[in-house]
Structure formats: structure tokens, C-alpha cells
Amino acid sequence: MEIVAFLSDITSHLNDLNMKLQGKNNTVCNLTSAVCAFQKKLELFKCDLQQDLLHFPKLLNQTAGTHRHHNHAEFLDKLIKNFQTRFGDFPLGKQVLLCMENPFLVKNIAEFSTEALKICPWASAASLQSELIELQENLALQESLCDPTTFWTKMVPAADVPSLQKVALQILTMFPSTYCCESAFSTMNMVKNKYRSTLSNEHLHQCLRLALTPFMPKFKELVAQKRCHFSH
Template identity: 55%
Template sequence: MKEDNPELISYHCIIHQSVLCSTLSDEYAEVMNTMMRMINFLRASSSHQHRMLREFLSEVDANADDLLLHNNVRWLSKGKVLERFWSIRTEIAAFLAQLKSQKATPFSLFLEDEKKMDIVAFLVDITSHLNELNVKLQGKDNSVCDLMTAVRSFQRKLELFKEDLQGDCAHFPTVQEQVQGERDASSFVDFVDKLIVNFSNRFDSFSLGHQLTLFIQNPFLITDVRGFSKEVTQHFKWANAGPLQMQLIDLQADVALKEHFGGTDPATFWLQMISETAFPGLRKVALYILTMFGSTYSCEAAFSTMNIIKTKYRSRLTNEHLHMCMRMALTPFQPRFKILAGQARAQFSH
């Protein structure tokens, strides 16, 4: 693709980058794996044991009536599993003690290990923060600017988390609950440090820059006109700094366009409100940025839709029919049923 279009800007899917950033160290990976083995042991080893677990949780009025199974494919799976486990960890320990089996003994010892439980508490909180980021990165209508803004915001939060772990743990309520009195937060701080380095390594190689992001989200707030044109020419070799500077000044001076911008979203503003004849350079830059795919979310969602349509019970589904079904399922357009119904004409039999 680079050979066909040398100006193509390519980078790894932003969502997948953030997932890669959350890779665990050996010690934390061991704790996480033990957790997942224990949960899968309780839920999946036998239907009888799973039923006993649910009955036990119901009898003791636990905060949840079951555990969640972990799925490596799903982005938010680990965080949800950990949150559910933590809310009923005391009841799980009591249930394991009742089993009195060789397989249950290592898990009982694991739950009694305070150091391991401190790590679990930290993982509950940090995966919760990572899940919040992943939720922001998902969706059909997110532009690459929206995604990069979410990532930059999270990078700043990581710096705050690092200080918070050495203080009162305001952003780590589970750690605050678990670790009473004096605590050694050095391993937690090291983990956040590695996250900071990971995010920097993965996202600093691709960055639209503050001026370009601001240009899409609100061009009327740009004060450094030269800095803006410099960023544009660095990313787009075809861009000419002089005309871009003049067009930006003209745009910011247009009161009517400023009013329109306040009442619509950035994509609609650049596509429908900005004249190609009056602002050709600015519009071209905006179109280049807005048409960048920030993630493969739309593609993966389309594959999920196709799997739902192509069930084993639809053996006669042709490629043409599948294409039509996919278009209907994925289109953002909503039929105006009232108008269509009003235009319908009844056909009477003769």
C-alpha cells in the first residue's frame, strides 16, 4: 500500500496498542494465572460443583450469585472477572475450605497469602482503569483525534496514579481497603512505571500533535498559526504552509462559521460547513485526518455481525444475500418508517 500511495500514514490499531501496554510482569502474571485457574476450577471443572457454588453464595447472601469465566479474546474480560471475584472473595475462601479436596487446597493457600491478595487488589484497580480507557477507544464514530485524546489523557493519569500509590491511594480503592497501615507500594509503582514507558514507546511513534488535534476538534482555539502549519507540513508533504496560514486566519475571523461550529460535531462541520473553494487546504487536511481509521473496531464488529448471520441453520445463504444482510446490519442510516408507511398505497383485489 505504501508503494501505491507514499503519503499513506500507517500505524498499529490504537485499541490493540493499549491492550499490549497492559502486559503483566512475571510475578503479576503468576498471580493472575492462579486467579483464572481457580475461577475456572470453581466454575468449569464440573456442573455439580458449579451448582454447589451458586447455592452456597445464595445461602450466605454474597454480593454476587456466581463467578464470571475469563476469556482471553475479550478486551474487558480480566477486569470484570477480577471485580466479581473480589466482591465475594471471603465467601469463595469459605467454599474452598468446605470442599476439602487436593485440587482446592492450593487455591485456599493462595487466598490466605496476604502478599498475593495485595497484588490481586492492585490488579482489580489497575485493570478497572485500563478498561475505562478501552471503552473510550471502542465505537464506530470515534475519529483518530478522539482516540489519541483518550490515550494522552490516560498517559497523564498514569503519572497521577504513580504519585497516588505513594500517598493515600484515592484512585485505588481496593488497595486502600486491602492494605491497612504501612504498605510497600514499590512493586505497584514499578508496574505503573512500566505502563508509562510502554505507552510512550507504542504511541509516541504516531502522534498527530497538539495543534493538529486541536485543529479538528476546535480550529478557533488555535493561537500558534505558524506552529499549526509546521505540524501539517511535517505530516503531509503536499501541504503548503503559506496558504494554510492565510486560510486558518480567514476561518477564525468568520463569525458565521464559528456559530455553526458551536451547534454541530467536528466531522459534520468540516464535511458540510467548510467550502472547498474558500478553504481548500484546510478542508483537505481535515478530510485526511477524519478518514483515518483509528482502530480495527469497525472491521471486527463487522466480522462478529457476519458470524451471527452465517449460522449453521442458514446453509443456503449465498454471497449476494450475505452482502445484502451485512449492509442492512451495519448501515448507520435509520429508515423513516412513518414517511414510508404514509406513502404506501393499498392494492385492492378485483
């Protein structure tokens, strides 16, 4: 039962990570931060196995904290290496992530440009460095309180920092997960059920656009364009 308790605890932590990786408004920056944080948690979990089992309540309840769990530590070692293998080559560096979240906190501008060129090789390091400095000195933007997507798409003047904004938009529009695809596929299964076997592909496409669009119709304007015929 000890191994079952351990697997239950570690699976619970993995499920927490999985929940953070889902959602419509998550950017690749959010998901990268979540994965990096979990990798550090794995190191913490490994140390905790030899101490108070603070992060393994079911295992603590099962063993009463009386045993050293070397076999479980080996399992965590393999899990740590697995995460390093899967995410070790991901090009988003710390300075790029920091710039996407809050460009005014970036101190090492040269390192930022180096990391940005790994993602956007078409960009110019000199332009990125100059534009970031100009952006950091913009007092109006320093006072803006909004999320990163709104900041880079609506607040930052594209004419002043064209290369920097283009890099930001390329990063923020990356597909970080298959959540949207899976959600759309589930919606399609609900729309095209066994009771609608004659539904054409064109009508299915239109139904999916209505079901998946984030835009809310302006019902008052649509109604105002119609006229009632009281003679009928």
C-alpha cells in the same frame, strides 16, 4: 492478596480507557486525547501509590494504607514506557488536534502548519496558514455550534479553504481503531449461522449492508409507491 488488589485496580483503569476507545462515532482526535489523558493519569497513579491510594480503593482496603508499594511503582514505570513506545511516534500534534476540535482556538499557526505537513506532506504550509487565518476571521462560522465532523464537512466552505478542509477530512476519516471491523465480523457471524449454510456470498453481502448501514429507510415513501389490488 496485595498484588491481586493492585492488579484489580489498575485493570479497572485500563478497562475504562478501553471503553473510551470503542464506539462508532469516535474520531482519531477523540482516541488520541483519551490515550494522552491516560498517560498523564499513569504518572498520577504512580505518585498516588506513595500517598493516599485514592485511585487504588481495593489496594487501600487490602493494606489499610500502611505500606509503601515500591514494586507496584516499578510495574507502573514499565506501563508508562510501554505507552510511550506504542504512541510516541504518532504524528498528530497538539495544534492539529486543537484545530480539528476548534480551529478558532489555534494561536500558533506556524506550529500548526508544521504538524499538519507531517500528516499531509502534499499540503502547502503557506496555504494552510493563510486559510486558517481566513477561517478564524469568519464571524458566521464562529457562531456555529456543532460537532467537529459536521463543522468540517457541512459548515466550512470548501471553495474558501480547500487545503485546510482536505487536511481536516483526511484526519477525521482515519480509522482510529478496529471497532467497526470487529462489530461487522460479529454481525456476519449472527447472519451466517449454522441454520443458513446455503447462504451465498452475494446474499451475505446484501444482508450485511442492510444490517450495518446507518441509514433509515423512508418507509412512507416506499409504501406510497405501491398500489393495493382489492380484486384478489
